[in-house]
Amino acid sequence: MRVVMVSAEMHPYAVTGGLGSVVGSLSRALAGRGVETSVVMPMYEAGAAASQPGSTLAGTLPAGGGESFDLHEARDSDGPVRLLLVRCPARFARDGLYGPTPGEAYEDNADRFAFLCRAAASLLSSPFCDGTDVVHCHDWHAALVPAYLPGGPATVLTIHNLAYQGNFPVEDYPVTGLPGSLLVPGVLEFWGGFSFMKAGIVLSNAVTTVSPTYAREILTAEQGMGLDGVLRSRSTPPDGILNGIDYGEWDPAGDAEIASRFDAGRLSSRRLCVEDLREGLGLDPGSGSMLVGMVGRLTYQKGVDLLIDSLDRLAALPIQLAVLGSGESRLESALLGASARYPGRMAVRTAFDVTLARKIYAGSDCFLMPSLFEPCGISQMIAMRYGSVPIVRRTGGLADTVLEAGPGSGNGFLFDRPEPDDLVGAVERAVSWFSNRHAWTWMVRRAMAADNSWDRRVEDYLGLYRRVVGGV
Numbered sequence: 001m002r003v004v005m006v007s008a009e010m011h012p013y014a015v016t017g018g019l020g021s022v023v024g025s026l027s028r029a030l031a032g033r034g035v036e037t038s039v040v041m042p043m044y045e046a047g048a049a050a051s052q053p054g055s056t057l058a059g060t061l062p063a064g065g066g067e068s069f070d071l072h073e074a075r076d077s078d079g080p081v082r083l084l085l086v087r088c089p090a091r092f093a094r095d096g097l098y099g100p101t102p103g104e105a106y107e108d109n110a111d112r113f114a115f116l117c118r119a120a121a122s123l124l125s126s127p128f129c130d131g132t133d134v135v136h137c138h139d140w141h142a143a144l145v146p147a148y149l150p151g152g153p154a155t156v157l158t159i160h161n162l163a164y165q166g167n168f169p170v171e172d173y174p175v176t177g178l179p180g181s182l183l184v185p186g187v188l189e190f191w192g193g194f195s196f197m198k199a200g201i202v203l204s205n206a207v208t209t210v211s212p213t214y215a216r217e218i219l220t221a222e223q224g225m226g227l228d229g230v231l232r233s234r235s236t237p238p239d240g241i242l243n244g245i246d247y248g249e250w251d252p253a254g255d256a257e258i259a260s261r262f263d264a265g266r267l268s269s270r271r272l273c274v275e276d277l278r279e280g281l282g283l284d285p286g287s288g289s290m291l292v293g294m295v296g297r298l299t300y301q302k303g304v305d306l307l308i309d310s311l312d313r314l315a316a317l318p319i320q321l322a323v324l325g326s327g328e329s330r331l332e333s334a335l336l337g338a339s340a341r342y343p344g345r346m347a348v349r350t351a352f353d354v355t356l357a358r359k360i361y362a363g364s365d366c367f368l369m370p371s372l373f374e375p376c377g378i379s380q381m382i383a384m385r386y387g388s389v390p391i392v393r394r395t396g397g398l399a400d401t402v403l404e405a406g407p408g409s410g411n412g413f414l415f416d417r418p419e420p421d422d423l424v425g426a427v428e429r430a431v432s433w434f435s436n437r438h439a440w441t442w443m444v445r446r447a448m449a450a451d452n453s454w455d456r457r458v459e460d461y462l463g464l465y466r467r468v469v470g471g472v
Helices: 018-032 109-124 170-176 196-203 212-217 228-232 267-281 304-314 329-341 354-363 379-385 396-401 420-434 437-449 454-471
Strands: 002-006 036-042 056-064 067-075 082-087 134-138 154-159 167-169 193-195 206-209 290-295 319-324 346-349 366-369 389-393 413-415
Touching: 002 018, 002 109, 018 036, 018 134, 018 454, 036 109, 056 109, 067 109, 082 109, 109 170, 134 454, 154 196, 154 454, 167 170, 167 196, 170 193, 193 196, 196 228, 206 212, 206 454, 212 396, 267 290, 267 319, 267 354, 267 437, 290 354, 290 420, 304 329, 304 420, 319 354, 329 346, 354 379, 366 379, 366 420, 379 389, 379 396, 379 437, 389 396, 389 420, 389 437, 413 420, 420 437
Parallel strands: 002 036, 002 134, 036 082, 134 154, 154 206, 290 319, 290 366, 319 346, 366 389, 389 413
Antiparallel strands: 056 067, 067 082, 167 193
């Protein structure tokens, strides 16, 4: 089988979050199963995304509208995944992937990603992608591809986060080069403008999202973000396929970035990671408190407001808190202010620090994710792999990967309402378990035993691909 993925991101070349991580690890997992896998993505040549692999100019192809692009070809780490890089410096040689700073968007993003979709369609009609069975489009940036491929290979759209839809004013529609006949309520038109994501939902042969629970949630008005009716109108509902993580990349027994390597049979070595994290962040050493870590974007979606509202009550518990992330300035300021109120008990770092993130996974006793919604979540899977027991809100993929602790079962702690009472209650339950060293060791090993590798998930994608190929 031949699969071509289209994405704005792929780890490690261009990443802002889970999208890039999943495209990178899923494409490698598919290639590991013998699937001929290619990834079409922009060739970024500036800023943080300039570290793309060495490539060769493979040719110049038309992109419609009298435009063309240079195609650069590479191999992912000299491995089996082929990278097809769309070079158009005017659109992609910029400091940021989507905007000049996180949270901002370039004014011409409709043009930029419509160009990516047109370029992908041109590739799929060329000898470079001859014999493609499935085109797998990831998130809104690639969701217009099916509109350029009527009658072409089977198409799959994966929604990584429905909050980001690629909605633009109707004045921007001409940059797509698509006919006006598609700018209608049944296809692209959306509240007087047009939507990349809506086009993908309507025109793709199959729609997936990144966890079974989120697949159900986006069919509701509460979490459908205005597209729940469009999703419900499809003949088949979205498939919910959990993301996985690369167990080669995330392995505490082989991680050179942490203070001491360990596995489930050598948990005494893990305590060295806990003390190393305390020392590195200026937390009180050897306190015996439960060390709670949090790594991620500091946004409303991630439940950071909820955490801030709960901090004074959490400070009354025998815990320490280590937070790493960047995002909304008001949230950064509030967390930094709280850390100043609780020196030695709370540490906050508002930066992107891959090494510190690994140290938090390996050195925290618990890992907090109080998300208001979470399509899948990768961090809780990594945390469990490293023996950090998750404390999460019961939503999306968090509900699918974390089971409440109980006699003889469970690997974490969940709460339901996005209220301080519920969050604090979940932390209190974790503290109670933590006070019993025998029970806690059992809990840590249960978390580490959870199988969140791609070995399980990739079979679901292969089954989906066979289904859509057979149905085209």
